[in-house]
Amino acid sequence: MRDLSVVFELDEGTVRAVDGVSFNVAPGEVVGIVGESGCGKSVTMKAIMQLIEQPGRIARGEIHYRRNGVPPRTIDLARLPPRGRLMRALRGAEIALIPQEPMAAFSPVHTVGQQIIEAIMLHAPRRDSDSHPITRRDARAMTIELFRDVGISMPEQRVDAYSWQLSGGLRQRAMIAMALSCRPRLLIADEPTTAIDVTTQAQILALLRELQRKYDTAIIFITHDLGVIAQMAHYVVVMYLGSVMEEGPVDDIFHAPKHPYTKALLRSIPSLYGETRTALPVIAGALPHPFNRPPGCPFHPRCDEVIPKRCSRAVPRLQPVEVRQQVSCFLYHDAAEPV
Amino acid sequence: MTNLPAENVPPLLDVRELRKYFPISKGFFRRVVGHVRAVDDVSFTVGEGETLGLVGESGCGKTTVSRSILRAHDPTAGQVLYRTREGKVVDLVAMSGAELKLLRRDIQMIFQDPFGSLNPRMTLLDNVGEPLLVNGMRSRRERMERVAELLRLVGLRPEFMHRFPHAFSGGQRQRIGIARALATSPRLVVADEPVSALDVSVQAQVLNLLLELQLRLRLTFILVAHDLSVVRHISDRVAVMYVGQLVELAPTGAVFARPRHPYTAALMRAVPVPDPRVAGSNAILKGEVPSPAAPPSGCYFHPRCRFAEDRCRREAPLLREVSPGHFARCHFAEQISPG
Numbered sequence: 114m115r116d117l118s119v120v121f122e123l124d125e126g127t128v129r130a131v132d133g134v135s136f137n138v139a140p141g142e143v144v145g146i147v148g149e150s151g152c153g154k155s156v157t158m159k160a161i162m163q164l165i166e167q168p169g170r171i172a173r174g175e176i177h178y179r180r181n182g183v184p185p186r187t188i189d190l191a192r193l194p195p196r197g198r199l200m201r202a203l204r205g206a207e208i209a210l211i212p213q214e215p216m217a218a219f220s221p222v223h224t225v226g227q228q229i230i231e232a233i234m235l236h237a238p239r240r241d242s243d244s245h246p247i248t249r250r251d252a253r254a255m256t257i258e259l260f261r262d263v264g265i266s267m268p269e270q271r272v273d274a275y276s277w278q279l280s281g282g283l284r285q286r287a288m289i290a291m292a293l294s295c296r297p298r299l300l301i302a303d304e305p306t307t308a309i310d311v312t313t314q315a316q317i318l319a320l321l322r323e324l325q326r327k328y329d330t331a332i333i334f335i336t337h338d339l340g341v342i343a344q345m346a347h348y349v350v351v352m353y354l355g356s357v358m359e360e361g362p363v364d365d366i367f368h369a370p371k372h373p374y375t376k377a378l379l380r381s382i383p384s385l386y387g388e389t390r391t392a393l394p395v396i397a398g399a400l401p402h403p404f405n406r407p408p409g410c411p412f413h414p415r416c417d418e419v420i421p422k423r424c425s426r427a428v429p430r431l432q433p434v435e436v437r438q439q440v441s442c443f444l445y446h447d448a449a450e451p452v
Numbered sequence: 453m454t455n456l457p458a459e460n461v462p463p464l465l466d467v468r469e470l471r472k473y474f475p476i477s478k479g480f481f482r483r484v485v486g487h488v489r490a491v492d493d494v495s496f497t498v499g500e501g502e503t504l505g506l507v508g509e510s511g512c513g514k515t516t517v518s519r520s521i522l523r524a525h526d527p528t529a530g531q532v533l534y535r536t537r538e539g540k541v542v543d544l545v546a547m548s549g550a551e552l553k554l555l556r557r558d559i560q561m562i563f564q565d566p567f568g569s570l571n572p573r574m575t576l577l578d579n580v581g582e583p584l585l586v587n588g589m590r591s592r593r594e595r596m597e598r599v600a601e602l603l604r605l606v607g608l609r610p611e612f613m614h615r616f617p618h619a620f621s622g623g624q625r626q627r628i629g630i631a632r633a634l635a636t637s638p639r640l641v642v643a644d645e646p647v648s649a650l651d652v653s654v655q656a657q658v659l660n661l662l663l664e665l666q667l668r669l670r671l672t673f674i675l676v677a678h679d680l681s682v683v684r685h686i687s688d689r690v691a692v693m694y695v696g697q698l699v700e701l702a703p704t705g706a707v708f709a710r711p712r713h714p715y716t717a718a719l720m721r722a723v724p725v726p727d728p729r730v731a732g733s734n735a736i737l738k739g740e741v742p743s744p745a746a747p748p749s750g751c752y753f754h755p756r757c758r759f760a761e762d763r764c765r766r767e768a769p770l771l772r773e774v775s776p777g778h779f780a781r782c783h784f785a786e787q788i789s790p791g
Contacts, residue, residue: 340724383685
C-alpha cells in the first residue's frame with residue numbers, strides 16, 4: 114500500500130479519514146494495525162476490499178496486490194472498479210474478511226451452512242476451471258470439513274443451524290470458516306474478538322494462529338487491543354487520526370517504541386502485573402473531532418515531547434529510523450510532508 | 453493501599469444469599485417451564501470506602517447482581533442489608549417503593565454506554581441536574597451552582613452546562629455520567645463497565661478520575677467489569693462469578709498472586725499479554741460457559757476444568773474460606789496452582 118488517502122465529502126466539510134498510509138504485507142505475514150476509534154484502521158481495511166461507501170472515495174494512493182500465476186501479476190486494487198468483475202472475483206476468494214460482529218454479518222434467515230456453500234459455489238468453479246465443476250454436495254462436504262478445522266463440534270448438525278442459534282464463540286468460528294472457505298491468500302480480520310469474552314477470545318486467537326501457520330495466509334489484523342496485537346502480529350502499524358505514526362516489527366514496537374504516541378499508548382494500559390490503585394500515566398486531552406484535525410502533526414496537541422513551532426506547523430513524514438522501523442516524528446528526523 | 457473498614461462497624465452493604473431467577477415460559481398460556489438462575493446464592497459484603505470488583509464473562513450474573521442491589525430487579529430471594537447514614541441497618545429487598553426512594557440518593561449508578569445513558573435533548577444542566585430536581589432542589593439557581601461544582605469535580609468546564617451531550621466525546625460523556633451519579637452525594641456507587649466503551653487513551657483518564665473521586669469523597673464502589681486488568685487496577689477486593697455463582701472472593705493482591713479457583717486462573721491466563729516476548733499460554737480453557745437454565749451437575753465448572761475429578765461431577769462445592777479473607781468454591785482450592 115502506497116500513500117493511500119480516503120476522503121469523505123460531507124455537507125459539513127471534507128473528512129480525511131485515511132491520509133497517506135503506506136505499508137507492505139508479505140505472503141504469510143501477520144500485520145497488526147492498532148489505533149483508537151477514528152484512526153482510520155477500518156477505513157483502510159475497506160479500501161483494500163473496495164468497500165468504501167458513498168460519500169467516501171479513495172482520493173490518492175495505490176494498493177498493489179500480487180496475484181498468483183505464471184508469471185505473477187501485480188494489480189492496483191485502488192484503480193479497480195468496486196463492482197467490477199475482477200474485484201468481485203478477488204473479494205471473498207483471494208482476499209477475505211472476518212468482521213467484528215458475526216451476528217450482523219450472517220443473514221438470520223439462511224443457515225450458516227447455506228451461506229458458506231454459496232460462497233464456495235460462487236468462487237470455486239472459476240478457480241479450477243479445467244477440473245470438473247463443484248457440486249452443491251461437494252461444497253457441503255467442504256463446509257463440514259471447514260467447520261471441523263475451526264473446532265466446531267458436531268459439524269454435521271451445525272451446518273444447518275441459523276446464526277442466532279449459535280453462541281458468540283461458535284458464530285465467530287463459523288465466520289472464520291466462511292472467510293477461509295476459498296483459501297484466501299490475504300485475510301483481513303477487523304477486531305475479530307472485540308465482541309466476545311476473554312476465554313473465548315483466547316480460543317479464537319489460538320485458532321487463528323494455528324490456521325495461519327497451516328495455510329500460510331497473510332493476515333491484516335485490526336484491533337485496538339495491544340495485548341492481542343502483541344500475541345498475534347509480526348509487524349505492527351500504529352495509526353492515529355488517519356496517519357501512520359510508527360510501524361515496525363512487533364518486538365521493536367513494544368520494546369523500543371519511538372513515537373511519543375506509541376510510548377504513551379503502551380504506558381496507559383493497566384496491566385495484570387503493575388502497581389494497583391495508582392494513577393495511570395495518561396495521554397492528555399481527547400481524540401479531536403475529524404472536522405477539527407489539528408494542523409501539523411495530528412498528535413502534537415496531546416504530545417508531551419512536542420517541539421514548539423515545529424510540530425504545529427508541518428506534518429512529519431514517515432521515515433525509516435531503524436532497519437525496518439519507521440516513524441513520523443520530528444524528534445527523529447526533519448522530513449516534512451510537502452505542503 | 454487498601455481501605456478496609458474497621459472491624460466493629462457493620463459493612464456498608466451486606467448481600468446475603470441473593471437469588472434472582474427469571475422464568476422461562478412457553479406455549480400459548482405462557483406456562484412457566486423452568487428458570488434461568490441468573491444469580492444463585494450470592495453473598496458478599498462491601499465496607500465503607502472500599503472498591504469491590506465484580507468480574508466474570510457475559511451471562512455470569514454480574515450485572516444482575518448489581519441491578520438487584522439497586523432494586524432495578526426485584527430479587528427472588530435473599531437480603532441486601534445497607535447501613536444508612538444514621539447507622540441503621542435496613543434490608544433493601546424488603547423495602548417499599550416510598551421507603552426506597554429516600555435511599556436512592558445514597559446509591560447511584562454509572563452506566564457503560566456514555567452515548568445511551570444521557571438524554572440527547574437535555575443540556576448538561578438538565579441531565580446532571582435532574583437527580584437534584586427529583587430530590588427536591590427546586591431552585592434553578594441552586595441547581596446551576598451544584599452542577600457547576602459537579603462538572604469541575606469531574607474535570608469539565610462549568611461553562612459546558614448549557615451544551616447538549618452530542619457536543620462531547622465518549623470520555624467526556626462518561627465524565628458527565630459520573631457527575632450525574634454524584635449529584636445527590638451518594639455513598640455507594642455501582643459502576644457497570646464504566647470504561648469498556650472507551651478508547652485506551654481515554655480509559656486511563658476515567659480510571660484515574662474514579663480513583664481520585666473515591667479518595668476525595670470517601671465513596672464506596674462496586675465495579676462490574678469483564679476486563680481483569682481494569683478490575684485489578686482499581687479494586688481492593690475482587691469477586692469472580694461463574695454461571696450465577698461466586699467462585700472466588702478475596703483481596704485483589706491475593707487473587708492475582710494465587711488464584712484458588714481454576715476458573716479464576718483460566719480467566720487470568722486468557723488475557724493477552726501486551727508483550728510479544730511473553731508467549732501466550734497454551735492451557736486455553738476449552739468449551740463454553742454453560743447455560744444458567746441448565747447448569748451441569750456438581751461443580752458448575754467441572755466440564756471445563758482440567759483438575760476435575762469424580763467428586764466434582766457429583767458434589768457441588770461450597771464457597772469456603774481457604775485462607776483468611778480468601779474464599780473459593782472448589783473442592784481442591786488448596787492444591788490449585790496458578791499458571
